[in-house]
Each structure stands twice: as C-alpha cells, then as structure tokens.
C-alpha cells in the first residue's frame with residue numbers, strides 16, 4: 001500500500017527495524033549517515049537501497065528537515081555505493097519514490113540504485 005508522505009514518522013516501519021538490527025538485511029555499505037543493502041525483490045541485476053540513518057519519511061521530509069551534515073553524508077554515501085559497485089560505467093539509475101502517486105511503500109526515505117542491464121525509458125507508459 002502506498003504511503004502518505006506527509007504522515008509523521010512511524011518507527012515501526014520495516015527499514016527502521018532493519019536499522020535497529022531487528023530484521024536481517026544483505027548489507028552492501030554502512031557509515032555514520034547511511035546503510036545500503038540489497039532489495040528483497042530486485043527489479044534489475046543490481047538493485048540496492050540506500051537509506052539515511054536518521055528518521056525521515058521521504059525525500060521531502062529529508063530535504064526540508066535534515067541537517068546539512070546528514071544530507072551531505074547521505075548523498076556522498078549513495079554515490080560511493082554505486083562507485084564501489086562499479087556501476088558508474090556503463091551506468092545506473094537512481095529513484096526515490098515520494099508518496100501515493102509514486103507508489104512509495106516504505107515510510108523511511110530510500111534511494112533505489114538500479115543497474116546491470118539496459119534500464120529502458122524513464123517511466124512506464126500507461
């Protein structure tokens with residue numbers, strides 16, 4: 001079910017549980033600001049999720065409310081994960097779904113990294 005990106009942060013969401021170590025994950029990278037792990041239902045040969053350590057519902061919440069150190073740390077982590085996975089060439093796609101129309105399902109900010117095949121048009125046509 002897509003979530004309302006303007007709702008308050010729910011600390012029982014699945015990624016909050018992953019951050020607390022209550023649910024296992026296949027970690028790719030971790031630092032002070034971010035955790036990166038393999039998506040449980042990959043949509044491409046490489047499908048990595050990068051989440052901030054702080055409690056932010058969405059990109060909207062994060063970009064409006066996170067301190068600049070956390071924003072810089074998170075953005076650098078996303079780039080580093082892709083770079084260290086060798087994805088810069090031939091390329092990768094970043095995606096952050098925000099709210100209902102974008103079909104955001106987990107109410108903790110996550111950036112998807114997709115790579116490993118031709119990724120097709122930017123959006124599905126319907």
Ligand code: 5GP
Nearest residue numbers: 014025037038039040041097103104105106
């Ligand atoms: P959204 O639609 O919110 O942008 O994407 C949520 C993503 O989280 C989906 O790609 C889904 O497969 C992934 N996901 C949901 N639950 C889990 C989980 O427990 N572990 C992992 N690794 N990924 C999850």
